[in-house]
Amino acid sequence: MFNLHSTMQSKWFSSIFFVTILTIVLTSATNTFETISDDDLVDRIKSNEFVIVFFAKKSNCVDCDKYENELFKIRDEFRDMFPAQVVKVIDSQLVRLYSPKKEPAIVFFRHGVPLLYSGNINSDEIYQKLDQNRTPTVKELTDDTFEHLTQAATGATTGDWLILFYNRECIDCQRLGAVWEAVGAALRNRVNVARVDKDFRGIKTAKRFGVQKAPEFIFIRQGNFYRYDIPKYDIKSFVSFAQEFYRNARAEKIKAPASPFDELVASIVMYIKSYQANGINNLINDNTYLLPAITVIGFILFILVLKCCLRFRKSGDEQKKKEKSKKSK
Template sequence: MLRLIFFLVVCTFVGVRSANLETVSDEDLINLIKTEKYVVVLFTSRDCERCNNFENKVILLREDLVDSLSAWVVRVVDSQLLRLYSTDKEPALVFFRHGIPLLCDGSLNEEEILMMFTENKEPTVKELTDDTFEHLTQASSGATTGDWFVMFYSTDCVECVRMIARWEAVGAKLKQKVNVASINKYTTGASTARRFNVYEAPEFIFFRHGKMYRYQIPRYDINAFVWFAKDWYKNARAETVPVPQSPFDDLVQMIANFLHEKPWVLKLGSITIGVFIIISVASRFRRKIQTSQKKD
């Protein structure tokens, strides 16, 4: 009898450990992200062996994630939402903290995933504005707040939205080494964007010891950004960080940027001025002819 009870307990335990993750729809996932503090989501697809292997990895972590974070651990199959968080195909593991996504590097093992999530329960990327940028970064003085890796973004930029989860992962990997931040180039960070001649979004600039290095590598994956901040920036052109602009200088830069982004305005203005000059000259010439005819 005792052997039978023991066998049933073991079978139950094994069944629980090997069971699949709870599957939710995209709509249910959106509701979870909105209402729950911590949500761990595995994006998977049907008939995908890599997905099954990754799911087994997450299943082994599920109990620890629930115990340490009180997190919901679910999966979605063939989700349309994945494109918002990753450029890769399934599988992908995303950790939502207060709705902010953190994309997990697929090469991590179970222990590294658990450590990454528990050490980054709060968003890692700092939000900067025109009012806080220089005070927090001390970019032009190269003083005591350390190195900063900043993403200039805009809310109407699809690539910027897709960068959020990856940029959070960059912040997690560079934690305690580099400050990772973001700033809206069109609203609360418009003046700062003009200061650094940022025209496109997203654009990335690494600030270190009074110098700035533009990230111009055509790769937007997590490891490429981390590698750049740790060492590769030395291969980029070092620029002296410009000092904060006066209101007048900022206005001049705003006009210059506007003309740079909308060159047709300058062309239209040139055409308008040209037409005005032609009309003015023609008008004067006509008046001279009329005056001459009156004298005759």
């Protein structure tokens, strides 16, 4: 009787131990994210509206474990509320495009536009920041929309603006995409954050502000603008400059947008300078300034001819009046 009881008790403890071990194994197996490759990540970003990516190192990364644990706490909320896919990429070659400091990093893709998470390693804070930025914050400005949206020359009635000038060949500009969205998220409802393609649809605007390289940054406030000449391209530095550090930079008065006539005159000036520097033969082969110059010269000649015609007609009318008056006498 004693042996039977001991045997049953031993089997009972064995069953409990097995169930406990099985539960731990299953829990640990599910307490992680789907791990994908860089190629799979590119496909996910293209085919899904929302994708949250956790970039991690393969080993020896204490912060990676902290990020993953906090992010896992809100994985179900992301799936239910957005819904958003949450994936993990280990030792990715793509992380340098989104995070200057590389791993660990959380990047939120909205219709393919990346936002680098910047904040404390806290599940509630992570969820709040990503939830508030389901749509991109950075505005794309062009020569046609710049003055209308910013009201820069009239005193910035639409608020302050922090603007990135970029071009499509600039590698540093490409790597600033997720960072610049993070700057926009940090300054939401306080400062407008935008960007301008200086070599395409923002050529005139870049010339207006004397922008010559990419990336280049300016802060617009109450009819003045301030150049960001700090060599640090991190979120904290950009936000600090827009909030208060701009006062340490030189204020430059914003010029009014150039009129079409001003642009023609500027082209003529550039043409003359190029003529003096390069000679007539080089200018004939260069249509950059030749066409505007011919246009202005032709317009001036047209005005002169028109004035001569009007004067000739006026003198003719006066002569006819004199002849009529003589005949009447």
